[in-house]
Amino acid sequence: MQAHLFGADAVLNLSEAAILLRVSEKTIGSMARQGKLPCQRVGREWRFLKPALEGWLAGRTEVDENADVPASLPVDASTSTIAALSEPAISGCRDSAFTQNRGQPLHRWVPWIAGFSASFVDGIFDSALRDAPRDVTVLDPFAGVGTTLVQALKRGYNVLGFEINPYAHLACNAKLNLRHYDVGELREKIDAFRQFMGHVVADALIEPLNQPPPKFISRHPFFSQSIERQVLFALDFIASERTDWIADLLRVAIGAQMVSFSNYTYEPSLGTRKAAGKSDIQDADVGGIIATKLEQMADDIAEGQRDTLGFDHNQSVTVLNRSCLDEMPTGAAGSASIVITSPPYLNNYHYLRNTRPQLHWLGLMPENQRRALEEESFGKYWQTVRCEAPIGLAFGYPRLAAQLDDLRQTNSEKGPYGGPGWSNYAACYFNDTYRFCQRMGSFLRPDGLMVVVIGNNILQGIEFQTDRYFAAIAEQVGFETVNIHVVREKRTGSSIINSTTRVGKTSAILYETALELRWRGTA
Numbered sequence: 294m295q296a297h298l299f300g301a302d303a304v305l306n307l308s309e310a311a312i313l314l315r316v317s318e319k320t321i322g323s324m325a326r327q328g329k330l331p332c333q334r335v336g337r338e339w340r341f342l343k344p345a346l347e348g349w350l351a352g353r354t355e356v357d358e359n360a361d362v363p364a365s366l367p368v369d370a371s372t373s374t375i376a377a378l379s380e381p382a383i384s385g386c387r388d389s390a391f392t393q394n395r396g397q398p399l400h401r402w403v404p405w406i407a408g409f410s411a412s413f414v415d416g417i418f419d420s421a422l423r424d425a426p427r428d429v430t431v432l433d434p435f436a437g438v439g440t441t442l443v444q445a446l447k448r449g450y451n452v453l454g455f456e457i458n459p460y461a462h463l464a465c466n467a468k469l470n471l472r473h474y475d476v477g478e479l480r481e482k483i484d485a486f487r488q489f490m491g492h493v494v495a496d497a498l499i500e501p502l503n504q505p506p507p508k509f510i511s512r513h514p515f516f517s518q519s520i521e522r523q524v525l526f527a528l529d530f531i532a533s534e535r536t537d538w539i540a541d542l543l544r545v546a547i548g549a550q551m552v553s554f555s556n557y558t559y560e561p562s563l564g565t566r567k568a569a570g571k572s573d574i575q576d577a578d579v580g581g582i583i584a585t586k587l588e589q590m591a592d593d594i595a596e597g598q599r600d601t602l603g604f605d606h607n608q609s610v611t612v613l614n615r616s617c618l619d620e621m622p623t624g625a626a627g628s629a630s631i632v633i634t635s636p637p638y639l640n641n642y643h644y645l646r647n648t649r650p651q652l653h654w655l656g657l658m659p660e661n662q663r664r665a666l667e668e669e670s671f672g673k674y675w676q677t678v679r680c681e682a683p684i685g686l687a688f689g690y691p692r693l694a695a696q697l698d699d700l701r702q703t704n705s706e707k708g709p710y711g712g713p714g715w716s717n718y719a720a721c722y723f724n725d726t727y728r729f730c731q732r733m734g735s736f737l738r739p740d741g742l743m744v745v746v747i748g749n750n751i752l753q754g755i756e757f758q759t760d761r762y763f764a765a766i767a768e769q770v771g772f773e774t775v776n777i778h779v780v781r782e783k784r785t786g787s788s789i790i791n792s793t794t795r796v797g798k799t800s801a802i803l804y805e806t807a808l809e810l811r812w813r814g815t816a
Contacts, residue, residue, distance in 0.1 A: 303343045310341040314350065398593040399443050399471070402586075403464045403549045406559065406642065408437045409635055409746055413780070414444040417633055421742055422450075425630065430609070432629040432736055434617030434636075434729070435671070439465035441633045442612065447600055451609040453629065453736075455617035457670055459657040460548055460648045462614040467538075467545050469610050471597045474538055479594070482539050483587045486530055490580025493526045501525035503532065509653035513565045514573075515555050523579035524551075524654065546586040548651040554579060555650065563647045616669050618728055621735060629736045635746035636729065639722050639759045641675045671729065672722035679714030687724045688769065693762055696755070703753045715752045723762065730767045737812040743772065746780065748805040760806045772810040781805035 303309075307325070310332075311318045322339070324330045331345035395401055400411055422429060431445035436454035438461050445452050446469055456462040493499045503525040509515070516524060527547055534540040552559060554577040558566050566573060613622065637644070645652070645666055652658035667677045678684065683701065686694050697716050704711030733743055747760045764774045782804055 305341040305343055305346070307339045307341075310339075310346060313343065313346060398596050399468050400438075400440060402468065402545060402590055402593070403438045403461075404559070405438045405461070406647070408440050411440055411444050413746075414441050414633055417631075417744055418444065418448060421631060421744075429630040430628050432632045432733075433634045434632065434733065434736075435634045436465050436612055437461050437635075439468045439612075442610075443468050446608075446610065447597070449601070449604045449608060452611065453609070453622075453625065454612040455615060456612060457614070457616045457666065458644050458648060458652075459614060460651040460655065461644070462612065463541060463655075463657065464545050464548070466612050466614075467541050469612060470538065471594045472601055472604075474542075474594050474598075476591055476595045476598070478536075479539060479542065479587070479591050482534075482536075482543075483584055483591065486527075486543070486587070487580060487584045489530050490523070490526060490584075493529075494523055494580065501529050503528040506653040506656070508658070509649065511557075513556060513567070515557060515650060517556060517573060517575045519576045520554055520574065520579060523577075527579060527583060528654070542587065542590060543583075544655045544657075546583050546590060548655055550582050550586050551650055551654065554582060557650070559647070562642070563649070616671065618671070618725070618732055619669075621732070626735055627738055630738055630741055632733055632737065632741070632743040632745075634744075636726075637670070637672050638748055639672070639719060639750040639752070639757055641718065643674055643676070645670070671725050673718065673725070675714060675718040678717045678721050679709035681717055683713070684717040684720040684724075686720055688727045688766075690723075690762075690765065690769070693723060693765075696757065700752055700755050703755060712753050719752060719757065723766065726763055726766050727770070730770045730772065734771050734812055734814075739812065739814065741812045742775075743767075743808075743810040743812065745808040745810065746805065747808060748781075748803060751803070760808060764808050764810065767808070767810050771812065771814050773813050774808065775811050776809040778807040778809065779804065780807050 305313060307321055308318055310330075311321045314321065321330070325332045325334075325339045330341065331349055332339050332341045334340075395404070397411055427449050428451065430451040430453055431441065433441040433454045436442055436456040439454070442452045442454045442465065452469060454465065456465055493501075501522060505521065505525070515521075524547070527543075531540050531543045531547075534543065552563070554574055556566050556573040557563055558569050558571065560569050611622070645663060649658075664677075667674050686697070697720055700719060701712045701716035705713055708714065709717075737743065745763060747763050750757050750759050760777070764777065768774060782802075
């Protein structure tokens with residue numbers, strides 16, 4: 294078959310697209326899977342529009358001037374395939390899954406449901422900052438437990454981060470201060486901790502001084518009785534520690550291991566072991582488990598100090614325990630060369646509630662401050678806005694506003710538990726997205742780069758292409774969408790009822806992309 298036999302507006306299958314581009318079917322299939330061609334998956338097969346392929350081949354993108362989406366993004370691409378905009382400007386975008394961090398020094402300290410891998414960050418640095426001076430500033434406005442910032446620290450870059458969750462901030466800050474620790478002193482303290490725990494646990498007449506946190510209430514006992522006694526002794530040891538950084542590392546170690554010897558589990562949200570088909574944990578060597586974690590941390594600190602030996606000690610390292618949407622720190626305007634981050638997704642994963650054990654047992658939750666933290670968090674939470682009067686967009690975006698209206702009408706008889714409540718949540722999320730993009734423009738230098746890992750989401754059975762909306766919103770405030778990279782073709786994990794592919798209510802596939810955005814100035 295000759296390429297000229299295809300009609301001007303023909304829909305091509307994989308073999309016909311290979312003929313048109315004069316490459317093998319294997320090459321076409323690989324490029325389609327990687328999102329490097331404009332295409333759509335129909336069932337198990339790929340379909341290509343001839344004009345789109347010709348435009349891609351000529352290095353241009355056909356644009357519908359009336360389309361209410363970024364000019365650089367396809368208007369009607371399927372959810373299972375995001376068409377590439379061009380050859381990637383960042384060649385290092387790899388699978389972003391945080392699970393790759395589980396065995397890596399420093400990153401393995403704390404298990405974290407969100408975030409991305411160190412190799413993903415390194416790939417971006419290798420490409421985007423290859424020839425950059427050492428004094429660049431790397432910003433992560435949703436620092437989590439510090440993947441982006443730790444990798445920046447290792448390269449000698451200046452580091453600026455924000456993390457509103459006190460427990461995640463504790464872990465992130467503890468990692469980033471590694472150059473200031475005395476590893477020998479830490480190892481001596483670990484030995485003292487082992488001896489202390491062995492002594493007090495063995496003597497049934499000794500009672501811990503600490504008490505369970507009064508504000509922490511669970512439907513099922515969080516710890517079995519024997520384990521709770523040991524945890525309280527560990528907290529006694531922390532209370533007696535006068536060296537702040539050692540006390541912080543002790544808190545990180547306890548927080549990292551706490552759920553592992555509790556009657557709860559993350560699968561992926563915090564719930565009882567019994568609900569997951571597992572038995573309660575009646576006893577464990579709490580002191581030994583925590584001490585082993587501390588020894589691992591000490592090894593990682595020693596390695597990190599060797600890696601950063603000789604770096605400029607004027608290197609700026611700042612991580613603030615507050616929202617990135619709050620008042621900008623003095624001198625931060627126009628300081629960042631690159632932003633690498635992953636905001637909370639539009640899936641209502643409740644980071645505060647899922648870290649309640651750590652926040653309460655480690656004394657990190659200010660009295661009566663949970664509600665305030667929920668309201669200050671990016672995107673709010675469904676639980677905080679579901680019962681409010683209808684919330685709309687605070688900026689112009691007709692296509693998104695129409696989809697929010699559709700959501701509001703879905704299951705409207707359920708009130709806040711149906712479309713009306715979820716529409717409020719989604720509107721708050723996108724309003725915060727708009728504010729976030731404005732704030733990042735203030736932080737970035739001219740032509741600064743922002744890489745945002747984000748995925749699509751499903752609310753009440755309706756798919757929201759959150760990544761595409763995010764790019765469009767960024768363009769409204771002065772960013773240019775340079776590229777979009779598919780980093781995970783499939784993902785699972787949504788706590789919203791009737792919102793995942795697993796319930797069979799929708800044919801949409803959850804994917805994850807990295808948006809590459811360039812700051813061009815106020816639009």
